[in-house]
Amino acid sequence: MPSKHSHSGGRLAAGLAGVLFITGLVTGILSVVPVIDGPDYLTLASANENQVQLGAIFQLVMVVAYVGIPIAMYPIFSKHNKGLALGSVAFGIISGVFLILGVLLLLLLLTVSHEFAKVGALSGSTIQTVGELLRTGRDLVNHVATTLSFVVALFILNGLLYQTKWVPRWLSASGLIGSALSILASLLFMIRFIGLDAIYMMLNLPIALQQFILAIWLILIAFNREKPDSESILR
Template sequence: MTTTALPPISGDRGRGVLPTEARDPRTGSRMWTSRLIGALFLAGFVIYGTGSILVNSVVDGPDFLAGVSARQTTLALGAFLMIATTAVDIGKAVLIFPVLERNGKRTAVAYLATMIFEMALMTVGVLALLMILPLADQADQLGRDAAQALGSLAVDANEMAYQIGQLSLGFGAMFLCALLFRTGLLPKWLAGWGLVGYAVHTAGAAAEIFGASISLVLLIPGGIFEVTLAFWLLIKGFTPAAYDRSPAQSGQ
């Protein structure tokens, strides 16, 4: 009698094939970390940008202090969003620290330090902006011209703090991108783009500090890199082989 051999029963039959991330905990950890860092890159971009637009809608103009009383909520909300970016960016730097540390401890520490310095300066700048609110309330007692001059000084102080902070960010991020390029944590084309973009960004911030208003144009390559990086991390994540590399393998 002829018998038909039955195919072996697969362990996955009847319960479906588990996703790669569920089968390999390391992949799940890599993607979770990558996606969270990518989300924070996008969040910081959107939150600070929104806050800056709200603040500028109030303080743009030669005699903006006269209209502050009617737009206090807009100014306060914008300042709150700008200062909330500090928590987002520090969180991003803390999350990426162990990823970088496995491949270059000094670079990881330097990037974290420059991010903290940047966020400290941006916080000082936003606090200067918030001084506009009491200035508007006391404008009659101080004199309109004096109050407007102090308000303009607060806006300039925020701008200067922002540019110095961006100079720090660009400097630290160049070392970050150099490490990403060297270790293969990101594709070389993306890491190289970031290295060039942040170098240009640093030059723009330095030019602004010395009075040349060109940072907005020079910000574009670095800004596009950050958005591209965010989506890359959300979809692809860090390169697996480089992400799982131990300190011994990286030569530390």
């Protein structure tokens, strides 16, 4: 039978994962840099340097959340399926690496924007080409590579949640469906079938809502001292 220490450790892991889910969602919203997404991004980026730098900072905080979520849940799920638990950690770390790469591309775009402001549009055709390449690369890193790797980690975690009944199965099942839709959105964006438009947002909305509900559920588990952790997980 699981010890009280195991129960306490499981609740702590659940609470930490819940907080990290919320952190990832909030910083994901705050990391959006509107001036980079517009047609005049080379002019606007340098004029709104603080917005770009804040976006970079919040994206770095996302690294902590994306990598930390599967690591926080690993002690629990490794008792059920160590291979899958390790897989979720691996994909979480990969997503963190891509997030850092996205930050570097964003800062490079800011540098290019400063150079463009110096030479002007008439003399900056080469800079415009470099800027477009950097922006396209950043979009692919953020919305394809990062999203795919993190969502695969989420898919594995929700599969483990479904198997272990750590949360209600309707919640973990909705995570599996939402993850699949998010993967579809990234693949469609990668082949340029869709852009960063309403369709892309709608396909990603289910997993975002599921993450929020799951986060609240995990935090409530952390504070529920009367209900022991699932024995199927902690054996």
